[in-house]
Amino acid sequence: MASLDDLKKRIASVKSTQKITKAMKMVAAAKLRRAQESAEKGRPYSEKMNNVILNLSNGISDKENAPKLLSGTGQEKNHLCVVMTSDRGLCGGFNSNIIKKAKSYFVKILDEGKELKIITVGSKGNDQLKRVYGNKIIENISFKESKNANYFDADKVGKMVIEKFEAGEFDVCTIFYNQFKNVITQIPQAQQIIPLNNEGEKNSSDESYEFEPDEDEILNNLLPKNISTQIFKAMLENSASEQGSRMSAMDNATRNAGEMVDKLTIEYNRSRQAAITKELIEIISGAESL
């Protein structure tokens, strides 16, 4: 059995851990509110963008010559996966959930004998993926310097993706991120952004639009922007999810530390009591033998 001193030290150490996790929880809660707000504020833009593109692609006259970003290159050989994770750890299952989702997708792709390329956004994803898929990772981006998700960063990723697409490096692009549902639930998502997957959400309105200039030109301008917008949306959702996940993880950790302190305190008191009893017995038996 551990000595009294050891127990005392352990209690003190668990208590200080508890303090840290509690502080992290509160920081995460404050950040979460901001991240959630900006995720909600960012939604109208991506929704509207989607709507416009939907209207455009329905109205397009010549489906054969539709821009490649919309209709794809006609084959599905090379896959690019953009895996978006956080730059910091200690956020529960946040990163491993995305990675798990991505990995199962990778296995499927490779089983089908297709080429796989990976871009990781955020250093945690890179750390976890490079052991198994190190040779597939073609780029690793991290935005450690930027405090909040901003459009400028997303645009950088988007431009890179488009550049690679135009260079013919891949046919299909999928992004992986966590969708923020609420503080305890984040759903890992795989969203295909190239070619744009509009199946199943045909627009109900059959209203015809006037286009200026023509549809093709608008689409050509709009689609690259849409890529950046989708990535930005993913980044916003991700940052809200990250904080939510961290908050619940730290809440759990704080509670566990509390339980541990209670248990250790009982053990400490017991052994203190035992020591006192032992001393008393010694004194009494000592006095009796006189």
Add this chain to the structure above:
Amino acid sequence: MSEEFKVEIVNPEKSFLVKDDVTEVVVPAFEGEMGILKDHISIISFLKPGIIKILSRSGNENYYVEDGIVEFKNNNLSILTSTIVNLADMDKSKQQILLKEAEEEANKTDISDQSKYLADQKVEVLKTLN
């Protein structure tokens, strides 16, 4: 209520402006300035650098934009843009910064004709603001 319609400007970070007493909006569309009144036909177009003028019951407002998309449908005008500044908030120093950036971009030689044209437009618009 007869001649008014609704305008909404959103940028990636937030919904920038919502107004429902607008009588006319002039946007710098790609093929020239375009005035939009109530009951305009549904239209989608995109913007080049320029000034958006919003005329409404509660006063007129001017915004500087660098790019964007306009969609008009059922008397709802949506403007999606990544860079927008209210001219009322635009002071000399801010303008100079934007102008400098635009000029730098316009002087690059390795860009496509279209982005060069857009950058030139930016410079032109920013200069006229003086």
